[in-house]
Amino acid sequence: MLRRSRCSVLARFSRSSASLPQPAPSSRRLELVSDEIPQARRTAVALRQPRDRWSRRLSATALLLLALTVALVVVFPGLFNRSGAPSSLGRLGLRPAADGRLLGHFPYGEVDQGQLVAIAPGLQLQREAASALVAMQQAARADGIELVVLSAYRSVATQNRLFFEVKSERNQTARERARVSAPPGYSEHSTGYAVDLGDGAAPGTNLAAAFEQTAAFAWLQANAARYQFTLSFPEGNAQGVNYEPWHWRFEGTAQALRVFEPAQRLSR
Numbered sequence: 001m002l003r004r005s006r007c008s009v010l011a012r013f014s015r016s017s018a019s020l021p022q023p024a025p026s027s028r029r030l031e032l033v034s035d036e037i038p039q040a041r042r043t044a045v046a047l048r049q050p051r052d053r054w055s056r057r058l059s060a061t062a063l064l065l066l067a068l069t070v071a072l073v074v075v076f077p078g079l080f081n082r083s084g085a086p087s088s089l090g091r092l093g094l095r096p097a098a099d100g101r102l103l104g105h106f107p108y109g110e111v112d113q114g115q116l117v118a119i120a121p122g123l124q125l126q127r128e129a130a131s132a133l134v135a136m137q138q139a140a141r142a143d144g145i146e147l148v149v150l151s152a153y154r155s156v157a158t159q160n161r162l163f164f165e166v167k168s169e170r171n172q173t174a175r176e177r178a179r180v181s182a183p184p185g186y187s188e189h190s191t192g193y194a195v196d197l198g199d200g201a202a203p204g205t206n207l208a209a210a211f212e213q214t215a216a217f218a219w220l221q222a223n224a225a226r227y228q229f230t231l232s233f234p235e236g237n238a239q240g241v242n243y244e245p246w247h248w249r250f251e252g253t254a255q256a257l258r259v260f261e262p263a264q265r266l267s268r
Contacts, residue, residue, distance in 0.1 A: 094174060094183075099262065103178035104240040105186035106262050110156050116192055123152040126192035129250035133195060136227040145219045146200025150207060150246065153192045160184035179242045188232055191259055193250040195229075212245040220248065228252025238266045 096102045116124040119133060133149070140147045154162070163184055167177040174183070181187075188194035198206040199216030211217050224230065228251055233244040251257055257264075 099266070101239070102183055102186050103175055105178065105182040106239075107186050108188055108191050108259065110190045111153065111192035116153055119152060120149055123149055124192065125152050125195065126250075126256075128253050129193050129195075129256070132227045132229065132250055132252055136224065136229065139223065139227075140216070140219055143219060145216050147216055147220075148198040148200045148203075148206075149195055150198045151189065151196040152194070154187060154189040156184045156187075156190055159187045159190060179240070182241075188247075188249050188260075191249075191256075193256050193259065194232065195248055195250075196246045197248060198246060207246055209243060209245065217245050224248060228256075232263075239263065 094102060096107070100107050111126060115126050117127050117130045119125055119130045124130075125133060137147045159182065163177060163181050166172075166181065167174065170177075182189075196207060197216065197220065198211065199214040202211075202214045202216070205211040205214055220229070220231075229248045230251055231245070232247045232249045233239065233241045235243040237243070249256075249260060251260055
């Protein structure tokens with residue numbers, strides 16, 4: 001009798017348990033998480049994943065991005081050219097040397113426009129260079145010399161036209177053109193520190209080697225250093241650029257010295 005009662009109790013308990021909601025299988029629970037739980041709760045579930053698993057994924061992603069960047073630098077160096085040189089140089093098959101030079105010229109970034117001041121209509125220089133130049137012109141004038149500024153700051157876009165358009169007009173190779181004009185992104189003029197000077201009494205010598213025979217050039221040789229200007233491309237210069245007695249650069253500030261330090265180091 002006692003046994004029969006226990007059996008009937010167990011039977012009733014089994015029937016009542018069967019009527020209760022049963023937990024879903026683990027796969028069904030995952031479906032509910034992905035399909036029915038709001039975004040905020042799905043995020044909370046994701047955050048409970050083991051950290052080392054995500055760390056491994058992040059490390060693998062970082063390594064992949066690094067490898068892609070290195071590949072792009074090697075295959076397409078022009079994409080990362082901080083000098084501002086246009087991709088047309090890359091299409092010519094030109095690549096910088098180990099010291100950064102391209103066809104003898106060091107890379108130079110383009111000065112911020114806010115740092116430029118006018119020294120004459122259409123001519124600009126960095127403020128310190130402009131002040132030194134005006135003082136130098138005044139001193140030369142007191143000695144009977146008229147220093148004329150032929151060119152000063154030039155943008156990379158302007159240098160691009162000077163290099164490629166004249167190269168085409170004269171049927172020159174890039175190497176031939178680079179001996180007399182820097183490629184865009186490699187011109188000292190883009191720094192706002194460089195000027196091309198002429199003699200007001202001898203305009204026929206402008207931008208020509210004959211400028212070295214003028215009174216203006218003789219005066220510059222004797223006095224330019226007093227105003228922090230130095231000849232950029234003397235005869236037989238280590239950069240292999242043609243002799244340019246008219247091209248002078250300002251080195252009168254720490255910033256200017258940093259900009260031209262690679263060229264100075266090469267010439268020593």
